[in-house]
Amino acid sequence: MTAAPTIGRLDWRVATIAEIVAETSTARTLLLDVPGWPGHRAGQHVDVRLTAEDGYQAERSYSIASAPEDQRLALTIERLEDGEVSGHLCGEVRPGDVFELRGPIGGYFVWTVKEGGPLFLVAGGSGVVPLMAMLRHRAAANSRVPARLLYSSRRWADVIYREELAEMSAADPTLQVTHAITREPPANWTGYRRRIDRAMLAEVGWPPAERPRMFVCGPTPLVESAANELVALGHDPSLVKTERFGPTGG
């Protein structure tokens, strides 16, 4: 278990919202201009700090959605019920608004094309965000490292980046995107309509002998279960990297 070093001090920088993209009814992407941004690797995150007029501050962490190659830093934020920071970033803000951020943070849950594959990405809900950064990075670098994404959402309408993922996989035979829709699949849906389980991971993923690099991100129960099942299928635990988040007031 090793992690790549991050060097230097992480200063707070001012981010200006250049553009807002509505992704689903509860998630949006903020495209940011961040002067002095040092660059990042796909899978890393940032800390965001909001300051109220009286000086009160609140901080949260968000995954980076953009590829390192992209012009602008993108954060995709899901509005959590009663979310102090996500409620503001998914509601009040408009282009031209500013907040502070620092990063990039995290040297473990990262993938670069140099590290190769095959790649097996497993996402639940907005856990797709750091995995999308990996797929965007892979596409921007014209990598043909074989990659598979298994992405669980409650409803078809909740699927973040739905069209971009469809376009990406249509244009690239070495990328396969599989959706599992647990509650409200679209009409005539022939795909998975259950939660991610061992059989699904075996069908969609790579055999353990191929030693895929696996990244699992989503709510804790999904990540716990998917990571355990991958190990039970015979995958080397050191190749299974996880990032978990729960709706905890963010």
Place this chain on the structure above:
Amino acid sequence: MPPISRGFRGRRPEAASRERLPPGQYETRDFPVLSAGPTPRAPLSKWSFSLRSLDGKTARWSWEEFTTLPKTALETDIHCVTKWSKFGTKWEGVSIDTLLDAARHRGVEASPYTMAVCDGGYTTNVPLADLTGGKGMVAYTFDGAPLDPEHGGPARLLVPHLYFWKSAKWVRELRFMERDEPGFWESAGYHIYGDPWREQRYTGDP
């Protein structure tokens, strides 16, 4: 003065919790799970805990031996570097003071720094002074029940005055070191010491 985020008011914590919250933290009532890989599940029959000195001398306890050592209880706030804090968590386990005493009788000498080594390959460094004097324990119950594997069971290090990544899950060994050396997250951009009250989250934070 940092720039104002237009229209942001925030959800201020009540005065009582504000005093208990280190800078940049918010209170949660859940117990979120964070770890870098799959949850290891070693059977208790194969579990042991060791203290290892610089010269390689080792004091080792099986699960049975470990759980008959004198038990300490602690109620404490915990602070995760991902910003959540949880108040009044209740733990039981064996204090590092107790373990050091027992190890000394077996010829295991302490050194000023330790590396916690865990199932799954995770490591984290903690100065010995932050573990002694009642400040640290190896905990195996939470809220009166055996510690869940997701939360580090069967046993985890508990050093609640530092960010919670220092309270290493699935801990199996404390290895003494002459000098402070970074563990897993400390090598990946996180602070070498990790005091939440000084907001020492990342490398280079003062």
